[in-house]
Amino acid sequence: MSEEVIKAEGLTKVFNKSLVAVDHINFSVKSGEIFGFLGPNGAGKTTTINMLITVLKPTEGKASVLGYDIVKQANDVRKVIGVVPQEYTADEDLTGYENIMLCADLYGIPREIAKKRALELLELVELVQFKDKRVETYSGGMRRRLELACGLINRPKVLFLDEPTLGLDVQTRAATWSYIRKLKEEYGMTLFMTTHYLEEADALCDRIAIIDHGKIIALGAPSELKDSLGGDIITISIKENADVSELIRSVEHVKDVRNENGSYRIKAESGEVTAPLIIEALRRKGYTVTRLSLTEPTLNEVYLEYTGRAIRDAEESKEAFRAQRITLRRARAR
């Protein structure tokens, strides 16, 4: 199997000849990793995923999934991928089991195998006792799990998840993450996901690409991206009324110091090692540290650094907005 499971080169999508949703992006996803697209709504995440799952045709550039071209060999791509869309696509009038079997039929999985596998998957996402209930009675978390199960019915080698926890409350979101990890381990898949939740990208993804206005502006492991900011933030206050900026700057690993009205904001690599060194250096000169805090940079700071703004909803199409509204409403219905 090739190392690069997904490969995109100059992938571009222009809507209505003017709206550039995805702008010449290049990336590759390695076998077995969880790769995340992080960005605000309207950044081009869903458009990218829709091109990769062969639902949208790229305007320019090319991409392949497991070596199959997404345009020329679209049907081969469809056979080996699983998709968990942003919306709740399960039919509300059917039961959970009926929905999974419908998916199985669409993939042409032999009935006997499908029946066994459907039960196995329902077991895995803990929906067995609800399998004969209509989906309209399901909660948001249950619907999401059903979508996960449907996306796995063909034993995909690559699973695409579009905003897998959109509209779920914090607990359900954490539970969904653990299902995703469990499924990945169970089936040894490669995962491609999009999200606009920073903590989700941080918690789940091996590598992330930050996408904004259709372009990838940063790519790497969450820890790499955070390290690229220059390390942790240490804040220190001392009892004495003196400027110790230069003293702190001389400590090993310290990269930057700013005196903010008597409290010092220090940027340093591996803060947990550096902080004691700073205290030690200050004490040796007779200063007393009265307060110290250490914060690791979050993806939020990374995001701020690269886009110049906090993550928030960008302008987006009415259509996408409406679809999202429906999803949110259903998620919160019960």
Next chain:
Amino acid sequence: MSRANEYHPSMLRGLWALTVRELKKWLKEPIILMMAVLQPVIWMGFFGKAMNLNEMFSANSLTNIKIPDAVPIPGNYVIPPVNGVVYVSGAWISQMLQQMFSDIGTSVMQNTFGVADYFSYMAVGMISMIVMFTTMFSGMSIVWDRRLGFLDKVLSTPVSRAAIILSKMLNAALRAMFQATIILALAVLLGLKVSATFTPLNLLGIYAAVFLLSMGLSALFLALALRSTRQETQMAIVNLINMPLMFASNTFFPIKMMPEWIQAIANVNPVSYLTDALRQLTVFSLDISALITDFIYLGVFAAVLSIIGVVLSWRYLTK
């Protein structure tokens, strides 16, 4: 491991699965199915019954005509003249006129509509109406599937693109056939008079005709909705098409009485052919050559539009 993913999704399997999904949906909400029948039934019950053309042309329409008790007739019109004048009973003339008018009326109805009562004529037209309304919803449902994301999910599976659109057409056809049965049964209860040539076997012909037009029309509406994301647009298009389609056809009135430009439309309108086929099979005395013409036209219409629909869905379902 790699073999496990090599399924061969067959067109028929996918078509069946998607059709069953739609059928399950309407079997779970039979009320909606009944509601859809309501409109043609209301037309039939009120319009069809109120628009009592055969009563208009009956002897009763003449009751208020004033005829003097005795009518003087100038002698030169009567041979032989008696004292230059004959007297004829006014009551007798009135009776004669009524009898004649009634005969004329029946003959006018028969020559215009092909049946003696208007209700039987239009009630059958209501089956065409339900076909139009049911098929227009197939276009609506694909827009709905797109908005809910269901369509995208189906498109991301290897199922045949043709199966997606054919399942919608098949569903519309089955629905229309079911509703046609209800309408026909209600029409008989309300007084539809079948002709002497009617046999239970004709029912099969009715289903076949309804099936053909449903497939053709739903393919048309689906093709129009392939890329649409707004139901409002779809609704507007459908209304724009449906009203002329209904009135420029023989659904309510015979084509031969219409101005030429409407006749031109009505004569190519497939709805006219369905309605005629249905009437041949129920209320008319069967004209087999007319029926064959109807079926050929409906068959060609269904085949051509289905092919267009499937080809367009290959090209345009994926944006």
